[in-house]
Every structure is written in structure tokens, then in C-alpha cells.
Amino acid sequence: MKVTIDVHGMTCMHCHDRVTKAISSLEGVEDVEVSLEENNATVSFDPEKVTLDEIRKAVEDAGYETGEGS
Numbered sequence: 001m002k003v004t005i006d007v008h009g010m011t012c013m014h015c016h017d018r019v020t021k022a023i024s025s026l027e028g029v030e031d032v033e034v035s036l037e038e039n040n041a042t043v044s045f046d047p048e049k050v051t052l053d054e055i056r057k058a059v060e061d062a063g064y065e066t067g068e069g070s
């Protein structure tokens with residue numbers, strides 16, 4: 001499944017890379033597209049291996065705030 005999650009607090013390209021790595025390091029994540037301009041991350045993942053909450057937690061653990069997924 002593919003979900004776009006709001007990610008707040010990214011201000012530079014380093015933030016962008018940190019969020020990308022935090023999400024892509026999770027097992028079950030197939031593709032990640034982080035947008036600094038739109039303050040979100042579009043993630044393709046296998047819901048049997050990883051949940052949206054786990055993805056959100058990985059972003060928060062990296063130091064960023066998350067919003068609702070859609």
C-alpha cells in the first residue's frame with residue numbers, strides 16, 4: 001500500500017536524507033519519496049511487514065513531527 005504522511009520540521013536537505021533513511025531502513029518498506037517542499041513522505045510498504053504507526057514512530061525517533069497519513 002502507498003501512503004503520504006505529513007512530516008513537519010524538515011528544513012534542509014540533511015533533514016530530508018535523515019527522514020528518507022529512517023523510513024527506508026524499516027523492513028517491509030518498498031519505496032520512499034520525501035518532499036521537503038510539501039513537508040511529507042510518500043511511502044510504499046507491505047502492511048503485513050510494517051505498519052503506518054511504525055513508520056510514523058521511525059520518523060519521530062529521527063526527530064521530526066508527523067501528521068495524519070492519507
Ligand code: 9UX
Pocket residue numbers: 010011012013014015016
Ligand atoms: Mo540542518 Mo536539517 O542542521 O535539521 S539537518 S536543518
